[in-house]
Amino acid sequence: MLSPKLLVKRSIKSIAALAQVFRTPSQNSVTIIGYHRVVADIGKAEANSIYGLVVSRETFREHCRILQENFDVVSLEEAADFLESGEFSYLPKAVITFDDGYLDNYEEAFPVLKEFNLPATIFLPTTMIGKNDPLSHDKAFWLAKNALEQNIELENIFLKAGLPGEKANVADALELCDKIVYLPTAQRDVLISELENALSISEYPKEYKLLNWEQVGEMSRNGISFGNHTATHPVLPLEDEKMFVSEIFESKQILEKQLGESVVSFAYPNGKYNREVREQIVRAGYKLAVTTAKHTNKFGEDLFALGRTCLCEESTRGVGGRFSPQVAKLRFGLGSGATAFSFFYHYPVEKLWAFSQILTEIKFLL
Template identity: 35%
Template sequence: MAAYRRAQSGGRRILIVSYHRVVSDFTGELQRSIPGLLISQETFRRHIDEATAAGFEFASIGDAVDVMNGRRVTRKDLCVITFDDGYRDVYRYAYPILKQLGVPAITYLPTAFIGTKRRFNHDRLFHLLRRAQERHYHPFYAELPEASMELLGPILSGQKTVSAALDDFIGEHPTRVLTSIIDALEQQLGGGPDLVPEQGDIMNWDEVRRMARDGFEFGAHTLGHTVLTLEPSNVVEQEILESKRTIEKEVGIQVRDFAYCNGWYSDEIIQVLSQHGFRSGVTTEDLPNRIGGDPFTLKRKVMWENFSLGLLGDYSSPLTGCQFDDCFGVLGMSRPVPGRRPHAFRGGGMLGNVLAAPPGAVLQEVP
């Protein structure tokens, strides 16, 4: 299957794996955090061994793009390790392993959160919804934003888990809707410090700079962890450019790589990245990367703890090897979620100018 994927991809496999939080106590953290964001430190270390055993050589995102574009030739398949969001867990538990083993990695930073005590909207909502369940909370829908029913309804009816409902909801609603629901839920639940999650803290700039001095790379991930396809053009421009500029100012490095929040992207967003010196954009589409492919739609395999658990609930080396060799994709057993989306807003700012350009001047517009 690995040989088949290699031939299908143009001669070399370029596997890009994505992680969020690397934790010391997975079982304990599982009781209070979004499960799909978690992997234990021990399993993460084993993933590095499994990727090596599967024939991959670890590479930077820049090296991977160079191989895809034909500017560099590699004798082995490449594996690129990426982290989204800049959780402090990565600094605590992943960074020491990577440094010890000499494995490169890139972390994509939502810069408005770095060095603050803020928590991401997805973590805040998950925490609030779990608190509501614990208190047998019955919402006063008349006092909640109109979209709240789309989130709370499937959870309260038992149709979806909190994690599944939250994932679907965040992918379809802009940041301002999420924050309005958070504010309303906090008010209905009576406020208080216990409504803000203790876990999920974010790196500070000193920690980022320390990793950068050791050769680890950083990319932009918007300012406020914003799903850009749901935002107007002026917000798209600000989120991309200010995130890039902030990292460059704080860390003293050139930022050329971007991660789309929620994995959603559009041709309009790609055009902004291309015009402002970026060389790549990573999605969350679990598909093979192909030699000669578009560096602004790089495919990533999002990994978490349970992707390596066997039938008895313990770590499975064969199962992990199957993940890295994309056995389930080859057999048609997985259904990757497309990341390309219609852009919700048109007109104004850079994106409006892009759409007004002559035919052939920009990428094809999404209907």
């Protein structure tokens, strides 16, 4: 049964998307789409993972169809050249990116990209590739979910990890997951290890698995580009300079050695950066870096702070909970009076009861 909270959230998203009606992408803009995982079983993936990281293969295919029909889909490098040149483009440009290098990018996304003949860039945390160890945010979510389900005493675990006990006051697994993820690596790893011990967890779901270098090589020879996403996926501004410099420089060397070519693009883990981190990205010889800031990119944009539209299954669900082509088009900035009409036509007035609460929220979502 759909909870009122989720219905309100979906209504807010739908209305936020509706506001895009007035923001049709301009001919000279570049919309960079950010994905993480593309999955065969969305129900299972949303139960076991951070929901914002997963999209079903079917929805991803629909996204690709919309992109192909409405945009000139180019590689990230081409997009950067375009943003620097100020040239005219009749169609707005779009770029498809994936963060983290999950195995399902090869198994589920790659066949769809080939079907539509679309280029994409995958950002890899280089020392994690080909290993069995999941990324820290996946571990954190799994531990948070189990900790809350088993109702374990969290305050003591936080204290044991040298963290304030009140940090353990959380409303749900996602909030606890965030509190684990947004810590410097050393502290985060101690907390993860304390939680693993308390919950007797030594294995994680197989769906968290990342690519290996053979799969990276095959995709690289078939239209997929690769960029850096550090070595171990720390939140860079939380680390000391020595640590973030080595994460930025060493990961570039590893990826260039594996691919046999220079690597020019970088994605900040969790989209987080500061002036010092940005300076090191420039120094390391990258040509561009993407964030998670929600904006399309225009001529003269800072190439080291490019905005992205990050999408998951939930992003293009209508109020009823199923994939909505209207919401999807509006998410891609493809607004028009016709799609607005269609949007309202498909959603009965009684399902839009949350409007009054939503209107005050919209400004935070645009």
